[in-house]
Amino acid sequence: MQLAEPLQAAIEELSKLPGIGKKTAQRLALFLLKGENENVANLLKALHELKTKLRLCARCFNISEEELCPICQSAKRDDSVICVVEEASDVIAIEKSNEYYGIYHVIGGVLSPLSGIGPDTLKIKELLKRFESENIKEIILALNPDTEGETTALYLAKLIKPLGIKVTRIARGLPIGGDLEFADEATIGRAVSGRIEL
């Protein structure tokens, strides 16, 4: 069956979103079509402002409304410690834990030669430049615990350590609420080798 062209176009655009297949896209399109004009206008306005009102922080590349993000602007943060993360969503995740009071640097991805992502694609140059103007004592690498994240962490450690800056990595181990019986071998291995004295 040939759907009406505007409906077909909306379904195609919606199904480009991550985790949204054709069937969900059709459901969303019909929901919006049936919904109040005002609700849809609110959604469109919010998405438009998302793209126009936000930019990347000039210092740490976190999401920001102004030139510097709220974390970089805050006087309460310890600006001698930088936590290096892949994406802005990781900043949100770490902030939610309420355990970290330093500042951040979002490198925008991980090294992945197969996808053509080398050191120059990431904000690594910008990180090294911060060491010149800022008084940094420690770098915490909080990259994802997968092959590419580990590779990127090792690459960064090799670059930064010679500068006399302490480089640490967030711990790997059993997640809170996790079950030893069902954890995979790699996680258990890391949990044992990374044990700490009580």
Place this chain on the structure above:
Amino acid sequence: MQLAEPLQAAIEELSKLPGIGKKTAQRLALFLLKGENENVANLLKALHELKTKLRLCARCFNISEEELCPICQSAKRDDSVICVVEEASDVIAIEKSNEYYGIYHVIGGVLSPLSGIGPDTLKIKELLKRFESENIKEIILALNPDTEGETTALYLAKLIKPLGIKVTRIARGLPIGGDLEFADEATIGRAVSGRIEL
């Protein structure tokens, strides 16, 4: 953590969509924020046109770009048979089966006294009016096989039968590819009572 206001607003609007929770909404918002401006502009344009270029068919209330939908306009359809469905998405589903060549009437929901949906909220008056101007021989009720759908079907049958029009209902039974062993009792019961001779 306080998210930037435009990001927070986008997450809130996106999480109003069906099946999209806070976590998925955040993922979608960050995906759009990171994506090419052009791609986001295309999505916004498609959603805007979805609301401005489409309307309901003046005859059957299906989705349409013109006053009458393509099905109502088609000379190839048997316009003596009307299939009554709840929503426009049901028209799409039935058209995909390639088994039906009549026309449609979308009533826009089912009777549900608890949600305040009575006969006047649905396009039932409009259906009865079609019998005056059109030469209808059969009404096929294709409402969902749940309590409200069944109630609405009985209500419609009671209204239409006295007019001398044949009223049928789509069959209930085992779905194709389904397994007798795992079917629920109500479905098996309907499949048995609705058996046909081979």
